[in-house]
Each structure stands twice: as C-alpha cells, then as structure tokens.
Amino acid sequence: MRRLLATAALLLLLVSLTGMQARPDDVAANAPEDSDRAAALNAVAITGTAQDAYAVFAETCSACHSARSERPKGDFGFILDLHRLSRAGEYVVRGQPDKSSLWTVIADGSMPPPGYEAALSDAERSAVRTWIEDGAPPGPIDPSVLPPLPAIEETSALVHWGGQWHPLVIHFPIGLLLAAALAEILFVLRRDDRYRAAAEFCLLVGTVGSCGAALSGWLFAADLGYALTTHRWLGIATSLFALATCQLAVRVRRLPPDDAPILGYRLALAATIGLLVVTSHLGGIATWGASIFGG
C-alpha cells in the first residue's frame, strides 16, 4: 500500500513537472494583429458566425488558450486561430458541436473553469455552438469591430509552480485531520493513551499540510485567475483553527488533567473538522462540478 502511494505521488510529481515544461508547438501570432491575414479571411467569406464566436474566444478564453499567454493552459494555445481550430479537427468537428470538445467543455460547464472571474452568457454559448453547426468557418472576421482583447496578467513562474501543488497537497490535511478526530473519539471510548498520542501526531502533521494547502491554493487561484472567495477564506480559517487546536493539544498533554483545556481542545478540533469538510466540499465542486453526486 505504501509503495503504491509512493509510486502514485511520484507519478503525480512527474506529471506536474512535465506539465510545467509543456508549450504548444505553434505559438505563432494570432489573427487580429495580422491585418493581411484578416483581409485574406474576409476574402474567403462563407457565413457570418465566425465573428461572434471569435469575440467569445477573444474575450473569455484567450487569456488561457492563446499565444498571447506565456503558458497556454491544457496545452491548447491557439483558440484565436480559427483556421487552425476548424482545420485540425482536434477540438472542433465541423457541423457537429456535440462531438466537438470545444463545445462540450462549454456545455458541461467545465470551461471557462468554474470559479473563473468571467462566465459565459447564454448568447455567448450559443454563438460558439452556432459557429460549429455552421461548419466552423474561419471567417469573415472584421477586426475593426471586434472588442479589444482583455489584458492578460501573467503570473510569475514561481506562482505557477507553487500553485500546481494544490490538488496534490490538499489530500494530506483532509486525511490527517479526520484521522486526528477519529483518534480522539477512540480515546474517549477506550481511554487508551496511544489514541491521544496518535490524535496529536495526526493533528500536527495535518496542520502543517493544511498550511501548505492554503498557501498553494492562494498561488493556484492567482495563477488561474480564480475567484472562489468562500472556498479560499474557509481554507484559511481551517488552517488557523487547526493551528489553534495544535496549541490546545500541546497544553492538554502538558498540564495536569484538572487544568487542561480539554473541552476547548475538543471544540476547536470539532470546529476545524467542520470547516475542513465545508472547504473540501466547495473545492471538490469547483474541480469536478456538482454532478459528481450524480446530479
């Protein structure tokens, strides 16, 4: 079991490291800056849905998926290149939105990522769908009436690096803090000091983990432009409560039983677990969507 866990952790580490290096092959400049190309697109005008779809991509997706971004997300960095988008067949199957991942990720709510600052309106969603139904024509696009591209705030490599640990690190405090609570319950039932020692150990390591989760979570949110305000502050509160609980646990061990803040310690532990459960739940929904519960 331990070996399995170690291998899984190592694999995750490798995957995250390779992810760091990944760059799309083609980071050539995209359409609007290139007026010759835009003119060429206009010349092969087919129907008029490209402009609307392009506007959606430019406004909502380009910060993460175009050559404008230093590190396009998900190895997909050419969303403003409609020619390549409709030709490659990788993300778009012409005329068939339901077979195009470009549409399905929008339809199932995974793009833009839940918690990202900007969501899509129904009109914007249907602009993308209609464009694919229309055969995903690469033009015409009239750059003069397009909305200006929003500013991209590039985060530093350190923020990017630190942030990618979040999905990995969070599992330690979740497991360890729950184990601490379980050990404390067993201590109450069995009065065996080993459970008390186990509770304190799990609590201390889980608290270190929760600080790591909070820090990496902050960087993760900064890197992806996530808002997720409730999840964020509840996560910070979980860490603070865990720290306070650690302090109480140490006092419970050191002081004679009559002076030990045993009730305070148990209440603090219970509050930490409560915060932990709500925070993890919100984080889980942000990552997997509420449909993970079969909805």
Ligand code: HEC
């Ligand atoms: C905040 C950054 C962000 C924004 C904005 C964003 N994406 Fe993504 N996108 C990602 C990340 C991160 C991934 C990689 C996800 C993964 O691998 O699980 C991704 C992956 C994808 C993929 C690839 C899925 C696959 O299975 O290969 C598609 C398609 C996609 N996004 C489309 C879009 C579209 C369309 C928009 C705009 C409506 C958009 N994204 C907006 C971050 C973003």
